[in-house]
Amino acid sequence: MPDIEINRLKTERGVSGIPSSQIRPNALDRNSLRANVTAQLTPKATLQVSSGYINSRQRLPQNEDNGNGLMVGMLGGEWREDLRDSRGVPLLGYRAFPMGDILSRTTSQSINRFINSVQLQYNPISWLTTRAIVGSDFTARSDVGINLFEQGPLGVNRAGQVSANKAEINQQTVDLGGTANKQVFSWLNSKTSVGMQYIRNAFAQSEGTGQGLPPGATTTSAGAIRNASESFDERRTLGYYVEQVFNVNEKLFITAGLRRDAASAFGREFRAVNYPKIGASWVVSDQGFFPAYSWLNTLRLRATYGASGQIPGTTDALRFFSPFATTISGTADQPGVSLGALGNSTLRPEYSAETEAGFDLTMFDGKSNFEFTYYDKNTTDALIDRRVAPSLAGVTSRFQNIGNTRNTGLELVYNQKVISTDNLGLDFVLTGSTLRNELITLGEGVSPIPTGNRNTQLNTPGFPLFGLWGRPYTFNDANGDGILVASEMTYGDNTFIGATLPTRELAFTPTLELFGRKLRISGQMDSRWGMKKLNNTKRHQCQGGISCQGLYAGAPLEEQAKAVAAAASVFTGFYEDGSFTRFRELSLSYQMPNAWAKALKAERWNLVLTGRNLGVWTPFTGVDPETTVNNGDQRGNEEFFSTPPMRYFTFRMNFNF
Known part of the structure; x- marks a missing residue:
């Protein structure tokens, strides 16, 4: 919290100090302990x-898409410092509330997590290995947000408000399997594996809120208005698999397998799904017909086909009802229910089948290694929340298996040892990939599906998924007064603007070792390009906001055009080049002298200093090209008052005893 705000709040509250949780609203304490016992x-x-x-407790300020949040407060205000709120408190350029009020709401999260497993391995004969693994992962989470009486942003919560959310996240797994590894002939090895896997995921939470707290109160039960809710969902998956691998003279490897999965999230009319795989790898350079080259060590050709799936959400296939209450003839609220979801008894998982082919090269006595892969992935039965006519049941959408998508591209890895001596080492790794994404078909009679904020994305066959669409425009300051108005704008038809997913990526990771290889310096630079990004923060500022440059006299005509177009719900002016190059990491590691380590009764002592997100170069004009609204695809490449990747440094000491 800025010092000027700390002093203001001291005066306003008549106190000598401000709680540390408000002065430093972002904090993390964490402890972890792990034990392994083998008998x-x-x-x-x-x-x-x-x-x-694992035990942790953290505090987080209000943020992201939140009118009372940190980023909205900083980026949403007018370009002036003379404005005041209703109390006469200077806003100092913030949107609606001084920063001290924003940070006076305390949000905390406590986590206790237990991860346990028991594994039994039994080898009855030399060529047969069996295993049984039982695991449990349990997390108890508690989230609390509180505005004390007469603290926090102006509004209803200023009278005191607290919300408490307690959740339990529970996962159990059982993995049973066996592998028979037998040398059938001197030139042929066979490995057969069979197994069963069971996964149970359960999530339960209860939430309570208290509104209108008396001074000093901190619990939901103290609120004048109290509300509570509770939810629970559970998902179970049972899978069986068989895999066969043949090894011919350590030169040719052939793999085939089949997995069958059933899940409680499937529709009741769909029982199970099969996922096959088959692949081969051949060290062709060791064959007699292959010419020998002094620079070539090995050449391996490989190809594989495999299938996988994405199961529906826990309740996507279910028809269920939602509660509500209504007041009839002035009497007390009467409970009732309404249809919450239509359900889909035939719902099944997305089915993805991928073919890969490529080669691996080892050259110059192992100093150079190159891997090249072409991939082609087709997804059918895509899970799409399809819109339906509300007149059917008052529900506007339901999940269906419609659509077919395709992803194709190239992947490469190049590893090069430049210098390798006892005292000096220098090498680098270069990785890259390309992506071509396309929606092939939608279900019969299904119109293109809009997604993204303000429906800026349109999923249309023949174009990339979640691509940006919009109406291009031109402008002409006809009277030359330097001010654009609606009549001076011309709009085109809705058209495809660009993909939101990166179509090309490249990363460079060099490593330098000095002083007998005791000092290790490594870094990483990565680039992504070939995509567009919606600057949704700027869109919000210009469409009904107050902090848009284009709304002010003297702004460049290009900026004015964006604001005028936004008023007409045309947002193509905020589609920007989202490419970037980021200095991702720099790390220095030094192995301390052995004598120093022994003085501490240790065998090795290592110091590591690491910095991350050290710089970025981009044409994107928003906060950061990597900011996202969430981790989902539909809005995964939008910036909307999102916090950028933080630059941070860590220092570690590692001891081996």
């Missing part, structure tokens, strides 16, 4: 027990 029960049986515990 040799018999010469053929081994038992391993692993247990882990």
